[in-house]
Amino acid sequence: GQNIDQPTEMTATEGAIVQINCTYQTSGFNGLFWYQQHAGEAPTFLSYNVLDGLEEKGRFSSFLSRSKGYSYLLLKELQMKDSASYLCAVRDSRNNAGNMLTFGGGTRLMVKP
């Protein structure tokens, strides 16, 4: 089975940097995804890590350590529109053709002026 943990809520200030952590335990790791979900909207893909290290995409970066079962999403130069839930999801290898994901509970980020 899989177990994915991330903080329930975080608050940060506009213009600052925030790091959202995700730890996981899985029987067969095959990639980690981060999604952003604004209230009442569909989750949208942010980043994907399958190898150790940092993936940078504009203001957002995602890091993975497979040996530690750990990832973080780093948001720089926070904007009010970054207020959303951030979902960590792990793909396992039990059915690669099916591309099944297991999601954490999500982290609700509130950006204040």
Add this chain to the structure above:
Amino acid sequence: DVKVTQSSRYLVKRTGEKVFLECVQDMDHENMFWYRQDPGLGLRLIYFSYDVKMKEKGDIPEGYSVSREKKERFSLILESASTNQTSMYLCASSPVGQGFKNIQYFGAGTRLSVL
């Protein structure tokens, strides 16, 4: 852009009713998924399908069934709705074979209330 469309944003049904939730994707994706999303529990996989007429159970299939008669359409069926099935239901689709990402694309969700 990939578009995943769920037929209803809000639904109110009574206990014992048969409920159909419809999902259509326009990108010829092989895989389609149904999740439910509850506060504090995140998204949990109910069923997924990797081809027409093919389906596999996810983590919480009890009380649900699915149908995939055409590649673009994946239906979730609640045979006899119960109050504990009140939730937000999200449909997703993904391609296969595009390297190893196979990103899942989500619909906006259907908020179902069972009274």
